[in-house]
Amino acid sequence: MQNRKPHSQKAPQTGHSIFGTILFSLLAVLAVEFLLLTFAVHVTRLGPQLNQNAEDILAMQVDNRSRYLQSIFHDAQELTSLSDAINGLTQQLLDEGEISLSTLDSSSDAAYPLLEAAAPELISTLRIKSVTGVFLILNTHDLDRRKQDSLMPAIYLRDLDPDAAPSQRNADLTFVRAPAQLVQSLSIATDNSWAPTIRYRALGNQGFLYPPFQAAYKDGASLAASDYGHWTSQSYLVPGDTHEAIAYSQPLILPDGTVYGVIGVELLADYLWENLPCSELQNNGTYFLAVTDTEELSASELQLRPVLRSHCDGQPGSADESLTLRLHSAHTHRYLFSNALYIASVSPLNLYSRNAPFSGKHWLLVGSVPAVQLFAFAQRLKQLFSFIMLITLAVGFVCSWLISRRLARPVAKLSAEVAAAEADSSAIPHLSATGIRELDQFSSSFTQLSKDVLDSSTRFLRIMKLASAELGGYELRDDSVYVTDNFFSMLGLAQEQPDPLTPKAFRALMGTLEQRWFYRLSPANNKVFAIPQPDGSTHYITLRITHILGESASEVGLAEDMTTTVLEQQRIEHERDYDTLTGLYRRRAFDRACDALFQQPEKLGCAALLMMDLDNLKQINDTYGHDWGDQYIRQTGQCFAANTPASTICSRLSGDEFLIFFYGYQDQAQLRAQLELLSAALQRSVSILPNGKQLHISISGGIAWYPTDGHDLLTLKKYADFAMYQVKHSHKGRMCDFDIGSYHQEAYAAQTQQDFELLLQEELVSYHFQPIYSARSGRVAAYEALMRVDLPTLHSPAQVMQLAHETGRLYEIERITVFHSSEIFQRMQAQGLLQSDALLFINSIANVSLTVEDVEEYAQRYPELLKRLVVEITEQEDLDRACLERKRNIPGFSGSFALDDYGSGYSNELNLLELSPRYIKIDISIVRGIDTDRDKQQIVSNIVAYAHARSMQLIAEGIETEAQLRTVIGLGVDLLQGYYLSRPAAVPAPIAPAAQTVIDQLEHQRFNPLGL
Template sequence: MMLHRRAAQGTQTSRRGEKTQPIFCTIFGAMMLVLVAEVLLLVISICVTDVGGRLNQNAKDMLAMQVRNRVGYVQDLMQDAQDLTDLSDYIDRATLAMVNTGRLDLDALNTDSEQSSALLAAIAPELVNTLRARSVTGIFVVLNTEDLRILDVGSGVPGIYLRDLDPDARPSEENADLLIERGSAAVVKALGITTDKSWQPVLRYYGLKGRGFFKDPFLRAYEDNARLSEEYYGRWTTSAYTISDDDRSAIAYSQPLILPDGTVYGVVGVELLTSYLQEKMPYEELQNEKRGAYFLVSTTADEDAEEFVVSKSVTSSQDSYALEEPESMMRCERRADGCWLNLHKRDYYAVAMPIFLYSRNAPFSDEHWLLIGAVNSQTLFSFAQNVRHVLTAVVVGTLVLGILSSLLIAHKLARPVELLYYEVVDGQEKKKFPELSHTKIRELDRLADALTSLNSELLNNSTKFLRIMDMASVELGGYELRFDTGSVYVTDNFFSLLGEPLPKDGFLSVRRFEEILTRIQLSRPCTTTERGDKLLTIRKGGQTRYVLLRVTKDWNVQVGLAEDVTAATLERLRIEHERDYDILTGLYNRQAFQRVCGELFEDPQQLGTAALLMMDLDNLKHVNDTYGHDWGDQYIHRTGLCLAENTPAGTVVARLSGDEFMLLFYGYLNREQIREKVRILSDAMQKSVAVLPGGSELRISISGGMAWYPEDSRNMETLKKYADFALYQVKHSHKGCLQEFSMESYRREAQTAQLRRDFQQLLTEERVYYMFQPIFSAYDGRVMAYEALMRSDMERLRSPATIMKLAREQGALQEIERLTFFKSLETFDHLRSEGLVRRDALLFINSIASIALPQEDCEYMDSRWHELLRQVVIEITEEEAMDREAMEAKRRAPSSSGMFALDDYGSGYSNEGSLLELSPRFIKVDLTIIRGIDTDPDKQQIVQNIVAYAHPRSMQIIAEGVETAEELKKVLELGVDGLQGYFLAKPANIPTRIAPAARQIIENSHSSDCG
């Protein structure tokens, strides 16, 4: 009853006359002030930082960044697709060639299907090549020489329309992935490509108002009398179109076909399916909820206007409102905070980026293309709105929770204090110290316990301490200091344990005792244990003792205990030494070296300039094998002793294994200081001698590799790897030396190792394929042979020269020979069965002059390609010198044609000696001689000499590397029999015909000879 009555008294006056208040009000008031301040700071920070506005702006910036990244990709895709200059030039040359030979009449191009089909069939392979080379889904050519304004709607126009539905996939060798949408039956038959389900022989003209993909460029050039180049009239369709009976929409780029005399005779162009463009414009990257949209649009309006209308070409979105927007036109509105679209009465924030496709002075340069990325504003700014709601809820929740918590905490804290206060007051009134209640608050309970046990502890502490000291099995000493009373208690043996006599006057105060204890610790070796205790080393009378001093302090009392731990410390030191040191050499072992170096690398300031040196004994195996392992151990011991005696103090030296040693020099200012220390060590090693049985001496020979810290690496494991690499180079080049690590050599070795791994993968997975380059007759231009050329799809092994170099290094020439014959025969046999090469043409296969395939491989080729082998010409390459036995084995192989070709005559091993030894059917003059032969009399004389030598002996001369018309004319004049080079035809998966210009030169050459 008294407790409740006193607690209810409220505010009172202290003895000093000051007004006081209950502890509850003090705690609650303070907590409320803190709460109000926190809430105000939170509200002010939210308002000042404008979190919502910043989040909205971040959302806009992220959208703009995505669109900016995407517009560059789309622009590159469209610009690359519209680069049709080479194709247009090729079609012009083919058309002129047919016109000049009388096979084509431009006036009858629209009406004579046979002539138009002939032209389309002639250019169709180049269309396929261009389709393969571009990231486009279709390519087309439309032939027309009449004014489109007078053509009837629905009339047929000759042309060809090819489509590749997946241009990013690897091309099929048989063009099985291509479809013919439009083209005559003759063209379909000539190409051998499957027709689509909507195939028609001609394209339909739908008038000037139709969505034609070729009428606008044609009409503009036709009306302009073709004053500009063809590419200036090029144009992209501004809206998607479909060809009849086909539901796949697309946009197309087309440009007119114009002959040098200004005749406009059609258009050539490419298409991009909208589905393909949608894949290239992934709307998912704009917004996580898939509510974004990409619009590929065009406009003729001023883009800086407040409002402008655009024409939609392609839409990529899953947003139903964006997809349901009217198909063609869309209105954009510019506001102060950006560009906006209104789709079905919903606001979409948009970012519009220009796509540059036309030259400034081009006829269609007023059509501006844009890529627009748009996201529904509610979706785009939803995160900022959610953050505002959450922050408001946090402010309100914080205020409510803070008030409730303050009330509860103030009550919980005030109640126990009031309880103890009134119990103490009651005890004072009764003249007896009470048993205080436990409040479950640590500080208050400690205060209560301290007050309760104060008197009893003072009486019992001394007795307990002495009893413990007497019962201990080890020598112990102790002391107690009381800072409140200034008393000092010390056991009789405490100072003797520490090797210090008692003060002569016997007087000890707290201050004097602390001074003596501090002096003892400073005058003797002292270390601190992990627990904070002091381990003192006491040396007296030639003996060493170890004393552990533990000190605890509680309130105003400090207690110390001194324990003799000599036996335990000596045992611990012995175990640590055995753990850390190599028994044979006395150096650190591997574990200790790792630990010590790890500690050093955690504090880079200690390292300064450092070097890690890895060393190997060179003669240990010889000593072990010759004299036995006991003498080998002496050799190792002598080496370790030399390392320990000739390295500066502080150097970390270790024996890692049998003959491996590692040293870490650290704490130097520069490399030269370390190099000087290493030089001194090397000199000492060279002078150090191990005496062998019989009295012979063996000088220590050791190889080493050194890596630098921090120049080479700041990581211990990396330095070890680098030092080991430098040691590896020494061991494999000049033993007994020391070499520093070279990053250039390391990277070169890594690249070489990677090339070796790639080469093994190439052999294992047969990662090669073969292209074929035609060899044409110099008399009539027909194909007389094909040369098989190795190619690889591995990035680092693109060059056949690299493959051959690795094959020589790794002794894999026979594997390359087998792969060459098997793969080239298999590929060429397939081309023959498909009718893609002449069946009577020869096949030139490059062979290694020093290698012959095993008999079982020859029998396998005979069983599979018996007929084809009789047309094979074995082409001896220049890389290897001839081996007579290998050459005879090639001649005697089953079904061998016995025909040889001497390759690259005039370079390498292909010289007169090889010519006499081989007696080839064909001699291929090296391209270094053919190149520039039209202006070099010396090269002309060489070819004349070999022709004069070869023809009487029934040998044929093939000119390699013909790249210009002048070179072709000259070699024809010099009388060669065969022609090969880029000017006639390039290597290809499916060999192409001879270039029209080259054929014309051959025909003119022989017509002039006849004349």
């Protein structure tokens, strides 16, 4: 047993008291927290970020409002129907000699027949559009040669509240300009500024007459009338009027190119500001409409001229005062006004076609807020935050002092007892309780320390012996080295062990070990060595090194055999990176290898990504089984590996898809030669199928070139995939280059899908209603709701239904149709625009039914309409019995069904028996030409006999001529529908007088066959 060295004389006590240590530590922590908080506020730029958030919110509000405003402008400038109607009336009056182009603009009398005929069309347009006015001005001469004070025939109608329900007698309309005779005949009141004619150039060259008319006149009307459309780039007042407004107008052009006037609509400033509430801007800012000649909004300076300006924030200035906006961020501009800084967000309004004469004038919606108001919240928050930090610092100091005093007392007491026990070195002190759990635990465990150390050492030695992994170690000091018996043998250095083993020799040997067999660093940054074994295998040894500092510094190392763990990790990594069937890279390993190459573009040279798909795999799997399919895939992968340069990166993505990346070529010609060699090798590769036939590898591949097509892997993948898709859908078995033109066509299809998703999400559909009339009286019996859609790439219900079929979204179309059409129908009935007791025919998808929740919601919203609802099923669709029964058993539903397009499908009798409809709609294909086709007449007679015997009613749809109308009534149909009677419209027109006359005549003949 070693002798213990005598204790040295007790050193004098130095350092701080525990109270001071705790106090200074807490204060240091408090100071660090304070500094970190201050630094965090500075780094995170809290103030600027709050300011930026305020600007972003302003930009978002302006952007949302601009989209809403643009919809109002687009609806206002859609005047094609009005233009066509007036052109038709004009041509008819010219043919009848009622008017003459040479005198049309000379006086109101000469133009009165046309003004009188056009007035109903103008009133109808004013009713269906959200505009405050509509006008028609007649002129057939060059305006540059016309006297400025000359008068022109005109109609100018105004509705000061277009959102209110229309008056039945047009009591809510006023004439601003119109001949006195027309005012009297229509019984419409006149405005305070009324005059019978309009004075030329009363509004100047930028008004609503001169720009569109003169552009078309000088251009020879070579474009469509809508292309000459023009918005007034400054607000105006009709002479004698006090209502500020802007207007949109377009020329009237006859088919022969004659320009004979303009039509247009008006938007009053008061109406626009109702739809542009300044209160929604932060701190009540300002909205104004403006025009600029600058095409790019990202320019550093933006010169614009306000057209209309709100005054919510009290900004003075006229509407035509020019402003200079300077770009501040991606979403906002800044400008000075009356020595005050304003923050503005600018959003474009796309009102003109790109090639239109006025496309150079860009309209903008600008929302601005004074910078002081916009950033007021951020400034107040900064002040509050500073105050809170100071209070926190003061409270923290007081709490630190109290806590330090409380913690120091028991520790000082315990320290005194330990110092008292030092006098007896052979005794273990028994320390009194302090009331602190941790210190009391220390006191109770202190006497067991020596025994625990001894027990721990014994247990560790036993564990070392029982460990499944081989362990070895060393301890290196400045003057000595200790190693375990197995240390050098584990590291493969048993034959090289130096004798004597000195620290210098040990360090040299460890350096040799690292140079010879270093493998890698472990996740914990320990060195791993790959030690070759005599039997050819490899052992993997992890060496953990720890430096111990103290009175005698040393280095301790532990060597552990990790062979099993490393081999298992290698196996997992190999399975992760390599496809087990082909031996090629998997997707992630392929991406990782390619990403490393793209980090060094100098190695790429001319490169190409080839994406391929096996053509015959499904057929082989279905015919010979999946084992042969796997053999086909394996053969393909082996062919790729054997017939590509060593530097080529090959991968099997999944299933029958492969990727090959060629790189390092001088030009495309050299690389194409390699592709041709690969293609020839694939053709030569043959497998003998079980039936004895030879199977050649057939692939469909797409090629994307670097750097011609793209500069990154993601782009090349996308383009190669697209090229492969084109090959698979045209001529399989080839490798074709990516074509940017075809790609853009596919992009259009993608845009169509996006529009379809937008339609479903926001229910961007409207509904027109076509009346269904009684064949006996001509009275409206029902209306059919017909979907209308107008999106950039979607224009017809047929497109919508096709996409719904393809994408499995039929239920959403069914729900939108049922709820949306019912809501519009009920609202229009409440406004008196539709027959109050008429039925509503809704087109329903035969194999789709609403959920119980949707049915309950519909019954709650439209309980009365359920009783007058007719579900129209297209005869061409397969009926689903379960869906049919769910529709039939809706609580409160009348149970009325209509079989649509009867006669155009493939299972007429089966559908009749299955559906048992209340109404049968005879398809237009049978109605067309029925007046001359006896076979069609016989078919309808048979249907009438069958239906009437079962209390069903027949509807003849698609009636377009008087002869067809007379024939179907004579054959006994009950209800009538078609363009000859009334066209579908947002607000349906009454039955055509000619059709009513035919119905009355035939009904009279039925009751009075002798003509008495």
